[in-house]
Amino acid sequence: MGLASEEFEIMVVEIVRRHVEDLRENAVRSRPSKNGKYSSITITIQATSKRQLDTIYQELHDSEKVLMAL
Numbered sequence: 001m002g003l004a005s006e007e008f009e010i011m012v013v014e015i016v017r018r019h020v021e022d023l024r025e026n027a028v029r030s031r032p033s034k035n036g037k038y039s040s041i042t043i044t045i046q047a048t049s050k051r052q053l054d055t056i057y058q059e060l061h062d063s064e065k066v067l068m069a070l
Contacts, residue, residue: 001038001039001040001041001066001067001068001069002038002039002041002065002066002067003037003038003039003065003067004032004033004036004037004038004039005039008039008041008065009028009030009039009041011063011065012041012043012060012066013028013041013043015056015059015060015063016043016045016056018059019052019055019056019059020045020052020056023043023045027043027044027045028041028042028043029041029042029043029044030042038067057069
């Protein structure tokens with residue numbers, strides 16, 4: 001979750017793409033908050049390892065634009 005902007009969604013997708021070879025376009029969903037200030041990005045992947053998930057999570061967590069990563 002982060003402040004709503006096209007750049008935010010692109011950044012999140014780029015982080016995940018670095019670790020997922022075949023990320024499909026329909027794997028990415030974006031949902032605005034009630035007032036439109038924030039955006040929640042959901043990306044569905046088939047993880048290959050716990051290490052892969054940990055690395056993606058850490059990169060998202062390290063980004064100043066990501067307010068919350070689950």
